[in-house]
Amino acid sequence: MSSADESLAIGEVARRAGMTVSRIRFYEQTGLLAEPERQSGKRCYRSEVLTQLAIIDAAQRVGFSLDEIRDLVWGRGDPAHERLRQLAIRKLPEIDELIERATAVRHLLAVCSTCRCARIEECRLLTEPAGPSRDQPAEAALKRRITGDASTRT
Amino acid sequence: MSSADESLAIGEVARRAGMTVSRIRFYEQTGLLAEPERQSGKRCYRSEVLTQLAIIDAAQRVGFSLDEIRDLVWGRGDPAHERLRQLAIRKLPEIDELIERATAVRHLLAVCSTCRCARIEECRLLTEPAGPSRDQPAEAALKRRITGDASTRT
């Protein structure tokens, strides 16, 4: 723990990263993770791999595909910060949208779990009144957010 | 648009919901979407389906599986708001974590795209200095957030 440079066996890496061994080997196979050194055939990792795995994991969870991550970490060509900037430009809006949607769904769950709707789509927060009463500004906004404006457009 | 109760053909629904026709049929097949009425064999939807589809879509994008969504929308048993509350209790922490991670990744992308690191895992915001200089509180927090504390634990 203090001397972080003693090399780690794959099992140890897996344990610390919270992943299976097979998953780590899979990442190596598919070029996401560099081939580590070996000692008598066995992979020995240095502790940096934990950071790499954590990045992979976090990126995946917010919707990057393994291809994108591979490109991010290992991309050929250009200086890395350049590719990174490109990727950032492409992905930032998506991430923002994800955050917005997540916030809306969060809100929906929180609010609906206090209402007595019989089915979720009948929840007063989401159903178009179809009659004259229009929904409140805030609710309309929530709805627009969760629906991504799709059903709001003509 | 004003008389929202004229029934919609599947193609129209798909267009408005921004999904493929096959995807909508697939949702019906797998019990996510109710079987609509038919007229001479063809599905005719009412406009509510757009809201349902939007909910499904939004929920999916923030990490609900179709099984969970099915259970949410169509779950057998208990009053809906009860199931909804259960689901909310289970999922709210996950959604919160998603939002946190997304925010951290967002931050990472934004910051790293302005730095000159040669490889992402060498980015000064993420690499353990391994020397004496410890990273700043804010950066450490970012790192801890993106790594989900995994590599931070002993």
Add this chain to the structure above:
DNA sequence: GTCCCACCTCAACCCAGGTTGAGGTCAAGG
């Protein structure tokens, strides 16, 4: 009437992201 288009069913296929299993190697400990 016949053309065309949007719809229908059903089964097969596809891709991402891993997991599983068979069969083998190596080093340490009893």
Add this chain to the structure above:
DNA sequence: CCTTGACCTCAACCTGGGTTGAGGTGGGAC
């Protein structure tokens, strides 16, 4: 020496979430 456990490879398999294609029906416009 021999067993045990962690590691190795390679190929096959699995699940989720759809897509694709063949073969068929219906109805409105020309």
